[in-house]
Each structure stands twice: as C-alpha cells, then as structure tokens.
Amino acid sequence: MPFAALAAATTPTAHIGLGLAAVGRPGYINLHRDRDLPADRDPDALRARTHELLDAAYAQGVRYVDTARSYGRAEEFLAEWLDARPSFTDLVVGSKWGYTYTADWSVEAEEHEVKDHSLATFERQYAETRDLLGDRLSLYQVHSVTPDSPALTDKELLDRLAALAADGVTVGLSTSGPAQADAIRAALAVTVDGEPLFRTVQATYNALETSAAPALAEAHDAGLTVIVKEGMANGRLAGDEAPAVFQEIAADAGVGGDAVALALVLHQPWAGVVLSGAATVGQLSGNLHAAVVDLDDEQRASLDALVEEPEAYWRHRAGLPWH
Numbered sequence: 174m175p176f177a178a179l180a181a182a183t184t185p186t187a188h189i190g191l192g193l194a195a196v197g198r199p200g201y202i203n204l205h206r207d208r209d210l211p212a213d214r215d216p217d218a219l220r221a222r223t224h225e226l227l228d229a230a231y232a233q234g235v236r237y238v239d240t241a242r243s244y245g246r247a248e249e250f251l252a253e254w255l256d257a258r259p260s261f262t263d264l265v266v267g268s269k270w271g272y273t274y275t276a277d278w279s280v281e282a283e284e285h286e287v288k289d290h291s292l293a294t295f296e297r298q299y300a301e302t303r304d305l306l307g308d309r310l311s312l313y314q315v316h317s318v319t320p321d322s323p324a325l326t327d328k329e330l331l332d333r334l335a336a337l338a339a340d341g342v343t344v345g346l347s348t349s350g351p352a353q354a355d356a357i358r359a360a361l362a363v364t365v366d367g368e369p370l371f372r373t374v375q376a377t378y379n380a381l382e383t384s385a386a387p388a389l390a391e392a393h394d395a396g397l398t399v400i401v402k403e404g405m406a407n408g409r410l411a412g413d414e415a416p417a418v419f420q421e422i423a424a425d426a427g428v429g430g431d432a433v434a435l436a437l438v439l440h441q442p443w444a445g446v447v448l449s450g451a452a453t454v455g456q457l458s459g460n461l462h463a464a465v466v467d468l469d470d471e472q473r474a475s476l477d478a479l480v481e482e483p484e485a486y487w488r489h490r491a492g493l494p495w496h
Contacts (some may be wrong), residue, residue, distance in 0.1 A: 176311040176373065176398070177341040179265050179446065184234035185464040188433065190267075191230040191457070192239040192402065192448040196223045197247025200280035204408030206496040209452040213366075215225075216246060216278070222452070223250040229454045233461055237265045237446050239400070241316055242298045243272035243286045252305040267312035267373075267400075270298035271324070276495075285495055290315060290324040291331060299337070313342050314375060317349040320356050325363055333364035345373030347402065351483035353377065354388035361395055375400035378444075379412060380419075380437055380476050384483040393443035400446045401438050406486075407493060408480060410434040411456075418475050428462040435463035438477055 179187065195201050199214035211218050227238065240247040248268060255261065270289050276282035302310060315324040315334075324330060324346065338344045353376050363370045374392045376385045376421045378401045388428075389399050405411045410419060415430030423430045438447045451457035468476075 176265055176267065178263070179237055179398070182236050182263075184236070186234035187236045188446050189235055189461060189464060190237035190239050190400070190446045190448045191226060191235050192243070192450045193223060193247040193251065194244050195450050195452040196226060196241065196247025197250060198276065199278055200276060200282070200285060200495040202278050202407055202490070202493040202495055203450060203452065204414055204493070204496075205412070206385065206452060209456070210235065214280075219246070220250045220253070221272050223247065224254050224351050226451060226457055227251070227254050229457055231261060231264065233458070235449075235461070236263055237267065239267045239402075239448055241269035241272065243269075243274045243316065245274055245276075245278070248302060248305045252309075253417075253453040255306075255309055261269040265311050266306060267314060267345070268302050268306065268308050269314040269316040270295055270302065271316035273298075280495060282495075288317065290318070290327075290330070292327060292330040295330060295333060298395060310342060312345055312373060313337060314345040314347050316347055317344045318356050319348070319350055320359055322356070325356075325359050331363065331365050331370060335368075335370055338370065343372050344360070344370055345375065345397075346371050347400075348373035348385070349377065351384065351487045357385060357388035357392055361392060361397075369395070371397065373398045373400060375402055377401075378438060378441070379404050379406045380434060380479045381406050381481045382483060382486040383480050386443075388415050388442070389441075390443045393445070398445040399443050400448065401411070401444055402448050403450070404438045404447055405431055405434045405450070407490065416479055418479070420467070420476075421438065426466050428466055429459045431456070431459050432462035432466050433468070435460055436466035436468055437473070439463055440468060440473075447465060465487060
C-alpha cells in the first residue's frame with residue numbers, strides 16, 4: 174500500500190508503527206535484550222519472534238512496519254510473513270538503505286554495520302530490498318543522514334532517488350546524531366528538476382532528546398510526514414530504567430512508562446508516525462497504550478525538565494553496548 178495511505182488510517186494505533194531493529198539480528202543497543210530475547214538467538218528463533226510481533230501488531234491496528242537493510246535478516250523475516258498473508262494489503266512497509274550489516278550474526282562482533290551513502294551502495298541495496306519485498310515496498314529511506322552525507326549533494330544519486338520516486342516509491346531519510354536539525358533542514362532544500370525530493374523524515378525525538386523538534390515542525394509544514402524513532406531512548410524511558418516522574422505519571426494513568434514516553438511524542442503536532450521498537454508482544458501491547466494516554470500541561474512540564482544536551486545524549490547512546 175502507498176505510504177500516503179497512512180494519512181487516511183483511522184484505527185487508534187494506526188499511527189504507531191513497528192520497527193524491526195531489535196529483532197532482525199542478535200545484537201542491538203536496546204537495554205535488557207538479554208531478558209527480552211531467547212538465549213539462543215539463532216535465525217529461526219528471531220524469525221519466530223518477528224512473526225509473532227507482526228501478528229500481534231496487525232491484530233491491534235498497527236499499519237506501518239519499518240525495517241532496514243542493516244537490520245540483519247529483518248527484511249527477509251518480514252517478506253516471509255507478508256508472503257503468507259496476501260490479504261494484508263492495508264499494511265504499509267518502509268525500509269532503509271545506507272548501512273550494511275557486518276556482524277555475521279554475532280553479538281560479539283567488533284563492527285556491526287558500515288555506513289556508505291554512495292550510489293553504488295544504493296543500487297546494490299535497493300536490488301536486495303526489491304528481491305525480498307517486491308512491490309510491497311512503499312517507502313525507501315536513506316539511513317542516518319548527517320549534514321555531510323553525499324545523499325544531500327551527489328547529483329547522480331539524487332537523480333536515481335528521484336527516478337525511484339517517479340516509479341511510485343516514496344523517498345525519505347532518517348537522521349541521527351546531535352546535528353539532526355541541520356540535516357533535516359538541508360534535506361528540505363534538496364530538489365531534483367525543481368521538485369522536493371524527500372517526502373518523509375525519520376528522526377530521534379524523546380523526552381531526553383528534543384533538539385530536532387523545530388526542524389521537524391518545519392518539515393511537517395513543508396508537507397513531509399514525520400516518523401519518530403527511539404521514542405523510549407533505547408529503553409532508558411521504559412520499565413525500571415524510566416525516571417521517577419515517568420513512573421508516577423504511568424501509575425496514575427494505569428499504564429507503563431513506555432506508554433507515557435510514546436504518548437509524549439504522539440502529542441507533538443508534527444508527529445505522523447511513532448515507532449515502537451518492541452522485542453516482545455507484551456512490550457508491544459504496553460507501547461500501544463500510548464494511543465489512549467492524555468498528558469496535561471503540568472505533566473508535560475515535569476517531563477520537559479528531563480531534557481539533556483544533544484551532545485551528552487548522543488555520547489551516552491554511542492556508549493550503549495550491543496547486547
């Protein structure tokens with residue numbers, strides 16, 4: 174289904190998407206994966222977990238799934254699930270290119286992924302994605318664009334991305350790092366033959382890292398769909414890790430701190446889709462409660478006090494171990 178169809182989705186959870194970063198490979202930086210995933214994280218085990226999550230997400234009204242070439246075998250797992258459910262035509266699928274998974278299914282790898290935004294990498298990875306997802310691919314994003322990325326300036330690459338858009342695939346980008354706002358604004362200025370190229374932007378935004386908010390509002394005003402990732406700060410805002418204020422608000426609302434964290438993002442006027450990075454069905458169900466959480470002005474003000482300086486936030490994130 175075309176990515177634009179999400180705008181017409183009406184289920185309460187339709188604008189919460191499921192991201193597959195945590196379940197397509199054995200290692201990732203989310204906290205407490207040692208207790209979230211089986212000890213034996215062989216491909217069959219993670220395939221089964223991915224399919225279980227997808228079944229639960231669809232049954233509860235989720236209509237967007239987000240994956241990437243670098244998420245281990247996540248595209249493969251998703252493709253198998255889709256092939257077995259041809260009637261699920263209202264599901265919107267997005268993927269990303271620009272990182273290559275290099276860990277060889279090991280948590281102990283020295284390097285888990287390698288970034289390259291060259292035209293050659295796009296051509297290779299797009300072919301790989303198409304082989305797996307075929308015409309179910311609705312959105313293809315440049316993965317983790319920073320202000321110095323050639324994805325913002327390489328004319329040949331931009332022309333190729335524009336050709337992809339002309340073929341009906343929405344072209345977007347994700348951002349990462351303390352200069353997210355600069356990357357977003359640079360992307361808004363990218364045109365091909367006088368037309369804006371990027372139609373979506375996926376960025377990190379949560380109670381601890383809010384620096385991209387003004388640029389995301391500008392992107393929304395320019396007509397882009399904003400997708401928010403890492404709304405729970407890789408687990409720092411969920412469960413026992415959540416700050417006390419999260420736990421207090423959650424207790425009053427009868428939900429978990431994870432739902433409060435995602436509700437804070439959903440309430441932003443520019444937020445189009447907010448991703449759950451759940452690794453268990455229980456986590457997913459808890460995350461989806463965000464759709465019914467209301468935060469009053471006093472509660473929002475108490476959460477505003479948690480904001481960290483972007484450099485400190487991203488330095489902390491960079492130090493998280495691959496569990």
